[in-house]
Amino acid sequence: MKPRRADRRTRREEILAAAIRVFARRGYAASRIDDIAQEAGVAKGSVYLYFDSREQLLHVAAEAFTARSAAVLAEAAAGRGGARERLERLVRGVVAMLTAEPDLARVLLDLWAASRWGPQSPLDLAATYREYRAAIAALLEEATAQGCPGAVDAHAHATVLVGAIEGCVLQWLIDPEVDPAALVDPLVRLLLPEPAPTTRPDPSR
Amino acid sequence: MKPRRADRRTRREEILAAAIRVFARRGYAASRIDDIAQEAGVAKGSVYLYFDSREQLLHVAAEAFTARSAAVLAEAAAGRGGARERLERLVRGVVAMLTAEPDLARVLLDLWAASRWGPQSPLDLAATYREYRAAIAALLEEATAQGCPGAVDAHAHATVLVGAIEGCVLQWLIDPEVDPAALVDPLVRLLLPEPAPTTRPDPSR
Amino acid sequence: MKPRRADRRTRREEILAAAIRVFARRGYAASRIDDIAQEAGVAKGSVYLYFDSREQLLHVAAEAFTARSAAVLAEAAAGRGGARERLERLVRGVVAMLTAEPDLARVLLDLWAASRWGPQSPLDLAATYREYRAAIAALLEEATAQGCPGAVDAHAHATVLVGAIEGCVLQWLIDPEVDPAALVDPLVRLLLPEPAPTTRPDPSR
Amino acid sequence: MKPRRADRRTRREEILAAAIRVFARRGYAASRIDDIAQEAGVAKGSVYLYFDSREQLLHVAAEAFTARSAAVLAEAAAGRGGARERLERLVRGVVAMLTAEPDLARVLLDLWAASRWGPQSPLDLAATYREYRAAIAALLEEATAQGCPGAVDAHAHATVLVGAIEGCVLQWLIDPEVDPAALVDPLVRLLLPEPAPTTRPDPSR
DNA sequence: TATGAATGAGTGTTCATTCAT
DNA sequence: AATGAATGAACACTCATTCAT
Incomplete structure (x- = not known):
């Protein structure tokens, strides 16, 4: 049995x-x-x-996707290190997750398109992205509190950061020549707050 | 008659x-x-x-979309002002164009998904984005040459910028509560090079 | 007016x-x-x-065809000469009529196929052919009476003769290499009764 | 299973x-x-x-028809007996085949009409009839060589014979009162060469 | 009379789903 | 559990016919 x-x-x-x-x-x-x-x-x-149906296959694929996302989010948020460090881990983790399973990533194109199906949408993607933004905004605020300079509203910043990640992935999905792995450093450099000056003791002393 | x-x-x-x-x-x-x-x-x-067919309607819609994108691109690139100023105009122009025609923007979800149709794809979106990135990379390099500090490779920077724009739009398409207009300033602040130091008199003197 | x-x-x-x-x-x-x-x-x-309708065009074309056939029939039957001579004129006339208007002849293929439409059939082709056979049978009997040797039942003979004409035309319609004009003499030689011995003085004497 | x-x-x-x-x-x-x-x-x-399609059904029906025709042809041509005897067997066989499957015969009306479809025609009927004529012409020549008197060119004779068979069938298809079985003897009497004089003792002696 | 845009019933074909074996 | 033949609702597209101009 x-x-x-x-x-x-x-x-x-x-x-x-x-x-x-x-x-x-x-x-x-x-x-x-x-x-x-x-x-x-x-x-x-x-x-x-x-x-049960063809559509359920898409639902379940969507769930697989959110499960993996949530795992990355949880791992980053719950992990050790400062807020900025955890943010970076999150960005790298998301991109690593998607590139590790390119077929699942490609299904994102269908999930995005299916978001218009309304309540029967295979997944409440809007909620998924909302949580995603909220978690990142929280980390950004934490990072600012820990001394990282924050120039813009944390929630808007979070939206731009999520957007940049998803937008880079989108470009890769549409054009395989775009290499998402090579975009992680630029993403981090451009969109994460600079490390707080005090987080690391100056090694030159 | x-x-x-x-x-x-x-x-x-x-x-x-x-x-x-x-x-x-x-x-x-x-x-x-x-x-x-x-x-x-x-x-x-x-x-x-x-x-001719249902599919042709999608093709023509896709063409309408690229025509508008190209117009924004041309207007920004050919316009007056420094490279940074034109970049900012481009970012604001793209977002304004999409929010001005939300239904056309929503069709983007289908166009992205249709990118897997292969050669019969309603539009060579990969090429569209490639040109988009190239134009922005050129402007970014120009901006750096004009004194704006550039931290990362211009092409990677362009990809992240395009990604951030598309990604913000994506979030709006999926969740109407996301307000793309409110994201333009953050986008500009976070992803455009800072204005060249010489454009404003150094207040520290 | x-x-x-x-x-x-x-x-x-x-x-x-x-x-x-x-x-x-x-x-x-x-x-x-x-x-x-x-x-x-x-x-x-x-x-x-x-x-009135597309179908009516076929009806009228069919009528044009029967009108021409009837004319040939009338001309042959009412014409001068012995029965055999008139039969020959009929055979030659039918083939000439069809080859003179090949497009009308080609429509025969549709008229034959349309014979299954039932009462709304564009033309009562069955009746047309019945009359055709009857007229020929009468001429054949007349020819026999006038001394031409007749081996088989006149009506069966008529059916075979009509069949041979239509069948030769059919082969031409399907394969343009078949030349109906070249088949008229063989048709006449094979299927018309030999001239009555008395019509021409025996040259051997 | x-x-x-x-x-x-x-x-x-x-x-x-x-x-x-x-x-x-x-x-x-x-x-x-x-x-x-x-x-x-x-x-x-x-x-x-x-x-695969409605049209394929017609194709396959057409193939069924040619297969049966070819079988009759082969049986007659390859059979025993003199040429004239085999010709007679062929004529009787064709008519028997068609009357045995009247529905298949009726489809002939569509196949003839479909001959204008060009290369996609359900069957190369022109070729089928060409082969038919060639086989019959060969048998007619053989019969002549074997002593049967032949009045006309063998190929023209074959065309007329094929035409008469098809034309008799055509009349039956259009008008069920025409009885093809009753036409076989007349067909044979009228269109096959007379038996060679040697086959029957000359009654005039 | 002439036009050709508009109509909408009709049909070949597809494909998710069911179910007998 | 596994199969794959059977089903029939659904849909893109066609085209004879109508009718406003």
Whole structure:
């Protein structure tokens, strides 16, 4: 019985992974259940043993995406170090997460487009981004309190920072020649507050 | 001879505008020709008197979008003033253009998603963004040459700037509570080079 | 007023001729009112000033065909000469008529196919062929009575003769390399009764 | 594993047979996929599990027709007996084949009309008839060589013979009162060369 | 009379989902 | 659980016909 359960879960994940690959390749709208089943190596009908509908596959992919985002956020926010340091960890973590799973990242294009589906939207992306901004704004304020100079309103700053990250990812999704990894340092340099002068003792003394 | 309601050009644009509204509302994938015809107040068949296919409507909407973008770019690049000033005009112009036509902006979500359609993609968005980045990078280098301190590679900086603009717009598209107009000043403060020291008399003297 | 009428009739004939050309080229099923109007050099709507419907154009073309057939039949049957001579004139006349108007002949392919439309069939082709056979059978019997040897039942003979004519035309319609003019002599030699021995003085004496 | 009702091959042939019946009844142009599906007792979509398109159904029907024709031709040509005997077998075989499957024969009306579709024509009927004529011409020449008197050029004779067969069938298709079976003897008597004098003892002696 | 824009019923085809095996 | 044949609702697109000008 136990192995059965494990099998079932594994098979479900295989199908989900296949769906994400197909969504990434063709876009959700053009992805047929047939394609997904073939990619997963199962019969078409079998997809329905693990998922209720084609749309649910997108929902679950969306959840996988938010779960990973939340993990990065939690890790950064809860981690050690000063606020600025944790912000940097967050930026690097988000980009690393997305580049580590490019197919999942590509599904973002569908999730963004699906945001207009209204309440049945595969995920409340608006809420996800709101939390994302709130967490970053909090860190930015903390950083300012810890001595980092903050030029603009923390919440607006957070929105610009989230925007820059997502916008860089967007450019990469649309044009694979854009290298998101190479953009992390510029992002950090341009959009994180400079380290507080007092955070590190001057090593030259 | 007098046209029943409007001349050909006008009628075509009415239908295109209707299509853009419907695409904005439901997303391209869920937009039916019937919806568009109804929104335009014409019969379904009439849409085909002006457009070859549903997909062509998206193509033409995409062209409308790039035309407006190119106009903003040209205006900013060709305008008077120093490089930094023109960059600022560009940033403000892009955001103003998108907020002035929110439905057209919302179609961006479909255009991004459609970038995976391959060669038949409604628009070579990758090329559009490449040009966008190149123009901004050129302005950034010019600004640096004119004395504005530039901390990072101009092309990376351009990508981050384009990303931040698009990313802020993205957040607005997904969550109408985000106000892009309020983000322009932060964008400018955070991502444009500081004005060259010589533009303002040094107050420390 | 009179010239108006003449104009109207002329214009109607022009449109009919255009329709026949288009039917001949594409087949009735694939012939669009647009094509016909363009071929006739008038606007689409104008076709409806002269004909009630697309189908009526086929009806009228069919009538044109039967009128010509009937003329040939009448001419042959009513003409001078012995029965065999008139039969030969009939065979030659039918083939000449069809080859003189190849586009009208090609429409036969549609008329045959349309014979399954039932009562609304563009023409009661079955009746046309029945009359055709009856007239020929009568001539064949007359020829036999006049001394031409007749080996088979006159009505069956007539059916075979009509069949051979139509079948030769059919082969030409399907394959333009078949030359119906070259088949008339063989048709006559093979399927008409030999001339009565008495019609020509035996040269061997 | 056991098929719901029949194996794939069988089901395909059921649908094809249904299509042939519907084509025969209404003509190809007026035959709706719905009609065919209903005639076959399946849902509309199921037709597409076995055929790519409505047009393909006509293609396959056409192939069925040529396959049967070719079989008759081969059987006659390869059979035993003198040339004249084989010719007679061919004529009788063709007519028997067509009357045995009247629905398939009726589709001929569509195939003839479809000959104008050009290269996408469901079948190269011109080629089919060319081969038909060539085979018959060869047999006619052989018969002449074997002593049967031949009055006209063998190829023209073959065209007339093919024409007479097809034309008799045509008359039957258009008017069911025409009985093709009753026309076979007249066809043979009128259009096949008389048996070679040696086959029967000369009664005048 | 002539036009051609407008109409909308009609149809081939697709594909998510179901279900008998 | 797994299959894949079957289903039928949905939809893009066509085109004969109408009608305002």
